[in-house]
Amino acid sequence: MAPLDLAAGTPLEALLPSLEGAPPALAIPAYRAWLAANAASPLAFAAWFNLGVQCAAAGDRAGAIEAYRQALARKPDLHQAAVNLGLALEASGEAEAALAAWQGALQPDEARLLLLNHSGRLLEGQKRYAEAEQALRASLLTDPRQPDVVQHWSHIRQKSCLWPLHAPGIPGVAARDLVLQSGPLGILALTDDVALQREVTAAWIARKVPPAPARLAPEGGYRHDRIRVGYLSSDFCRHAMGTLIVELLERHDRGRFEVFGYCSTREDGSALRQRIIAALDHHVPIGTLSEEAAARRIRADEIDILVDLNGLTQGARLGALRWKPAPVQATYLGYVGPVPLPELDWLICDAQVVPPDQAMHYAPRPLPLAGLYQANDSRAPALPALTRREEGLPEDAFVLCCFNNFYKITEDVFGAWLEILHRLPHAVLWLAEDNATGEETLRRHAAARGIAPDRLIVAPRAEPARYLARLGLADLFLDTFPYNAGTVASDALRMGLPLVTLSGRSFASRMAGALLQAVGLPDCIATTLDGYMATAVAHGSDPARHARARAVLAGGEAWRRSIGDSAGFTARMEAALEAIRLRP
Template identity: 35%
Template structure:
């Protein structure tokens, strides 16, 4: 034994006996004999720990490790000093090495568990280490709580519950631990067990507001609204400014359909926590239900200020468009486009098509919404519903039309004639309604009479609806809703039919791999735009939009009865207010100023919209009263209004669709502007079908110039009206039987490709002549 060894052993004897001064002297003498004596360096380091000289202690033990890097307890003792110095990440690293060198050392695992309980770590690997630490005997409350927290963040709810339960058993009076136990049990789908934990915390401390809210939230989930309200009011009494309690009371009012009371609670919650984006968002939702669109728009702006990445709030600029609140229009448009384009955000596609955007951006937008709608287990259902290629040819194909608009809606008025005209010797036609509305309406009764069977899917789950369609033997399922209200993309995602087609209801791609085709025409979607569609393009001749040649208009009333001047020129636009952009409106105002005595007749859905448009007119120097409101009225009476209007001014970039075909059917000339996107080209397609392509422009300046030229020539306008009325009987846009033959030709081509095992491909339908129909 060397002198250094002997002195180190003597130092250790004094150290263990608590004679620290003598021990330090002997450690130093040992190191004087041998400066590289790692036991003496380690012992002196421990002595410095005991006398709270941590920096020197960690330096001495670090030197000992450098000399003996495989000694496990050196790392464990180094961790003690690192913990005291607050160097938690380094502490955890030292503990990991200690457990690797001595995996059977309980003390090493205890230190590692302590290190991880103090460190901000939340990875699945940490969960594994913490479990090992606990199994090795380091089951202290801090370690168990850290395991619970980390497992929760990793999505391992069952493990999180188990960890918090063990911790609560060791410390049953810790109200915060009980609150955490209740929270993880709630998140694990165990609301009753969560309530027990929250109530235990309340018994220990009746002033613990967090537990009152937790119990109330669970009672809401259990649909026990009365009991939830009682306990949340107790929470509010303890802390009137508690954010989550106020939100919980608002939710109870929502359940009770008392939106006025819910709005008050949400407003208070947003005041209490103005930086909480979700608080503003929830407030906006209730304001929507109260039809306070302007207030909702303001609140959604606050939500985006608090969190620019809050997806649901980005699409809410639609409420500003609904009421012509354009103060921040350019900012709102760019913010929504950037959110979709650069941040991977999700925005509802219909509002997104109302603003200037590109086909590529609209594809991105649609892809994300469709992907989010795919139910869990969709692949298994697709396999179950799969019908192999090589099916025998069938004398009669079953076509299913899936729609949320078999009701008093534009799509219903467009498609009913088609349903009636289908050739029943070749096709069996079924309707699948996904809307709760429409029962008993005249248009619904006509649709039900037109199809060979109507199924109501609104109350069915994704799988139930898909099973119904599959059981009906549908060969081709045509979706008429797309990304609109009452759409059932979740059902389409299960592929209940071997061929699925996107048509009419939404002007664009669904962005989904479970849709095979989209029906268009060469003008609305040129072949070169195929890259922006996940479906294969099916080009119909002439026009893609079907119309009903049997629709009837009422007799027009005198202009005065509509609030119009007897002699002044009447511009009209019966598109939705949300489709009106500041740029287009500026053109309209210049036209009003340039044509004395003229008025602009606009379809008005609510008084906020009228007030907003008239406010903008005044800002353009136009008498607000020159904007004449047209209220919502039955279709036949609405069609009659076109007879007394002189010129339809189209919107952009979302042009007239049903309103365009209505105007042309009634002989009202329409001026449009086209762009690159599907919705910007529909009116142009209709005008080509009516044989008046000269009314289609491609720039804002050309649109304005043409509209002004026509407005200054009543003779030319009258000539156009006569021309349109003459062509009503011959235009492909209203030749419903011929349109049906074209679409049926497309269906038969789709079926041929499927049954012969060929992949879907673009289809060009050959035109038939009226005599061939």
């Protein structure tokens, strides 16, 4: 999710002899000289503030912090100094001091929003969701006409499992407008109505990503002997995307394809990142480039097909895509919903996740692969040997698990899980740690429905190998709806863990169903919530039925010949890329 668009203060040049446009190297000594000669001046607060701005621009955070504090000492209601002081403290790693600066600031009404929004943003980043939700709600009660704040407030409530999601509402904002301002990630977990998802994402793009002034790539394409395919991502690292995409990059037929990786990824030092970089013919770091500069670099490489792996997720380079640096541009895997960016030509999918009766609602145009949509890594990971006792699980219980993020858990789905626990008194529910606010909320909902505390178990975060091994300890994976598990569902099936899902209309609500179809477990796919509960209860109460599902997955052969068939997937992906390539 993109961060809130919050501006820092600007120099108060109108109050002092102008140094506008002067570089910090000249402005800083000029302000210090002025302060030395005019220490008692009633305008000293402005000079200190401007000195702080210049120090911040020069990278001198300590100098900026001291200057802003001096400005506030002389004018406590200088809210611009409080804003900038907090930003400088935050950048220096002093989060609590930053919050104190913002929360303790004296400010007029028009400045209150900026201070609340900065506090909410920082608290959200620290997963202090209860406090963040309160700060952003206070901001919206002051001025409800802030779609970015609505987006973050709504998503914080999703992550906190605060239901009903938009209750008690925001005065001045209609319920439908709260939904329309949910944001790209939040809307996937809110509804399986594709047309509504597209309306929300189109509004977000219109607000956030203006059109570029020019198209860079030739409309007719290029004449290259090999197809130059560029993959654009901020997740070439130890990330779910990196895990899924790495073997495709390795397996591309170099006789027909030349592979470029346009990388905005932060270095994490992982073995997976090194493997991804090694799989690229050309690793092109663009993290420090502007959107235009990144687009011009892609254009200079004469990329035939640019495959965006972010979509509308954090780290996306949508501004670069708007320059149309490649004649054909597709989006794949990072965002499993409509991405109505006019410069995108294709949404790579399959006929299961985007059925024909829903295709007209998507933008860009769906490009169904001949088989399963999901790339994967067929390499067998080395896993630790774990026991239920080590993981805090009862030995004799039927372990229901869901390792999805909390924001995917809806009121209806959690209610279904609690009903399943009532019908299976020997079962426990095993979740992955996400955030303290959400965990507290879920435990409160469970207690209200009469579920004993020890039947809800939360596993602490773990390294990838331990996470995979844990899946092998559970009996049944309970999926979320309308935003299914994707990578996690694939991992569960790989580890021999049957999965029950609820399939709807949207890509996000059909991912796990496509995976179950691929491995040969279609009877684990429900189309109603009642059917979902009945299927889960049948697995927990009928050992023979559950054993049959286990047998389908046993040994991993079903996974390897379907989801894990990386050679077959690469061939299908390459056929699709060849079909959409343009030649002059």
